[in-house]
Amino acid sequence: MRERLALSTPVMGACGKTGTWRVFRPVVDREICNACGICSLYCPDGVINEEDYSIDLDYCKGCGICANECPKKAITMERE
Amino acid sequence: MSGLQETEYILKCTSACAGCSTSLILRHVLAAAGPDTVLVIPACCTSVIQGVYPKTSFRIPVYNVAFAASAAVASGMSAAFEAMGKKTNVIAYAGDGGTVDIGIQALSGALERETNFLYICYDNEAYGNTGMQRSGSTPLGARTTTTPEGKGHKKKDLDRIVAAHSIPYMATACSAYPKDLAGKVEKALATKGPAFIHVLAPCPPGWRYPAEKTIEMGKLAVKTGVWALYERMYETVVISGPTKAAMIKPTPIEEYIKPQGRFKGITPETITTIRLDSERMLRRLAAEEEGSC
Ligand SMILES: Cc1ncc(C[n+]2csc(CCOP(=O)(O)OP(=O)(O)O)c2C)c(N)n1
Ligand code: SF4
Ligand code: SF4
Numbered sequence: 538m539r540e541r542l543a544l545s546t547p548v549m550g551a552c553g554k555t556g557t558w559r560v561f562r563p564v565v566d567r568e569i570c571n572a573c574g575i576c577s578l579y580c581p582d583g584v585i586n587e588e589d590y591s592i593d594l595d596y597c598k599g600c601g602i603c604a605n606e607c608p609k610k611a612i613t614m615e616r617e
Numbered sequence: 618m619s620g621l622q623e624t625e626y627i628l629k630c631t632s633a634c635a636g637c638s639t640s641l642i643l644r645h646v647l648a649a650a651g652p653d654t655v656l657v658i659p660a661c662c663t664s665v666i667q668g669v670y671p672k673t674s675f676r677i678p679v680y681n682v683a684f685a686a687s688a689a690v691a692s693g694m695s696a697a698f699e700a701m702g703k704k705t706n707v708i709a710y711a712g713d714g715g716t717v718d719i720g721i722q723a724l725s726g727a728l729e730r731e732t733n734f735l736y737i738c739y740d741n742e743a744y745g746n747t748g749m750q751r752s753g754s755t756p757l758g759a760r761t762t763t764t765p766e767g768k769g770h771k772k773k774d775l776d777r778i779v780a781a782h783s784i785p786y787m788a789t790a791c792s793a794y795p796k797d798l799a800g801k802v803e804k805a806l807a808t809k810g811p812a813f814i815h816v817l818a819p820c821p822p823g824w825r826y827p828a829e830k831t832i833e834m835g836k837l838a839v840k841t842g843v844w845a846l847y848e849r850m851y852e853t854v855v856i857s858g859p860t861k862a863a864m865i866k867p868t869p870i871e872e873y874i875k876p877q878g879r880f881k882g883i884t885p886e887t888i889t890t891i892r893l894d895s896e897r898m899l900r901r902l903a904a905e906e907e908g909s910c
């Protein structure tokens with residue numbers, strides 16, 4: 538019975554390396570960042586690490602929400 | 618939100634559009650719900666963004682079901698878990714089309730039968746997955762592919778329909794307020810019986826604004842009073858903080874309407890109608906909270 542169900546397996550990169558979609562890349566100025574965590578709270582894709590706020594560019598889609606919401610304006614979107 | 622990383626139940630990455638509220642909402646819903654959760658998902662953007670068989674980016678069990686069937690399937694699932702003595706959370710996660718239009722009778726039936734589950738409607742105000750056709754939840758004046766001149770009908774008041782079922786917990790939320798959303802999900806899941814959360818989900822391609830403005834759009838919806846955040850426990854209404862603030866000092870509604878391409882060409886009269894309707898809704902909620910109606 539089990540084999541006859543179409544069961545998908547969870548894996549990283551199930552939808553490909555979505556970082557290739559990006560036109561603009563978020564660049565964080567660590568001098569300005571005060572580690573408030575707002576960027577990672579709002580990243581729709583959860584690609585901002587919650588401990589050190591590093592961004593996984595293999596998967597970041599470049600939406601720009603983090604840069605728009607950062608209260609310190611520590612993130613700039615730079616053309617790839 | 619420390620600790621979310623261990624509780625990310627969506628693996629990098631989904632195929633959702635950049636800046637998608639639907640992904641952001643689900644990320645926080647699943648973090649609040651924890652690993653002992655099963656999702657029931659009808660045809661909608663969320664059934665697509667999971668990935669294509671045999672791979673998925675969702676780390677918890679998902680049951681993909683026919684468009685109209687989410688609440689009916691969730692009912693059966695909830696009954697089965699109860700019979701097995703399991704406490705697994707059953708969450709239906711459906712779009713506005715799948716809720717206010719095609720799934721409404723299944724939802725109404727499940728609420729009436731007091732099914733022990735949580736139904737979440739994420740509302741991007743159109744049939745997103747099939748290319749932005751109008752739904753019953755599309756607001757007045759909004760352009761969609763089937764309302765190229767702007768919708769001539771008002772947004773269906775789903776929340777009052779749900780409220781008429783007098784359920785133990787219902788709430789509204791918005792992707793721009795993830796902590797408020799997470800708190801409401803926790804309360805909903807702690808409730809025995811049916812719980813319902815309606816989440817406004819700004820959608821960059823559908824609403825036609827740049828992807829980085831998703832949070833801004835959600836905040837503006839609340840600050841202008843177009844979208845109200847509240848909870849309802851049977852007949853008791855509790856208005857949430859951001860909407861309380863908007864009631865005291867609302868942001869002009871044009872600040873929400875003007876940046877969205879879907880409202881291009883909207884007339885001042887239509888904007889006035891939307892404003893008056895929002896004000897009426899807020900007055901009604903305030904009166905309900907006071908217990909005077
Ligand atoms: C019975 C049936 N009718 C139509 C469709 C095609 N369809 C699939 S998803 C969808 C739109 C869903 O819209 P909504 O529920 O708002 O979710 P969204 O895509 O916006 O996330 C439609 C029309 C279908 N799958 N089944
Ligand atoms: S929002 Fe800005 S200041 Fe806060 S952690 Fe992110 S980059 Fe740093
Ligand atoms: S640009 Fe978007 S996807 Fe990339 S890290 Fe920022 S919020 Fe996340």
Ligand code: SF4
Pocket residue numbers: 633634635636637638639640662666741745746819820821822823
């Ligand atoms: S169409 Fe809208 S809701 Fe659907 S995946 Fe894209 S941004 Fe998300």
Ligand SMILES: [Mg+2]
Pocket residue numbers: 712713714739740741742743744745
């Ligand atoms: Mg929709």
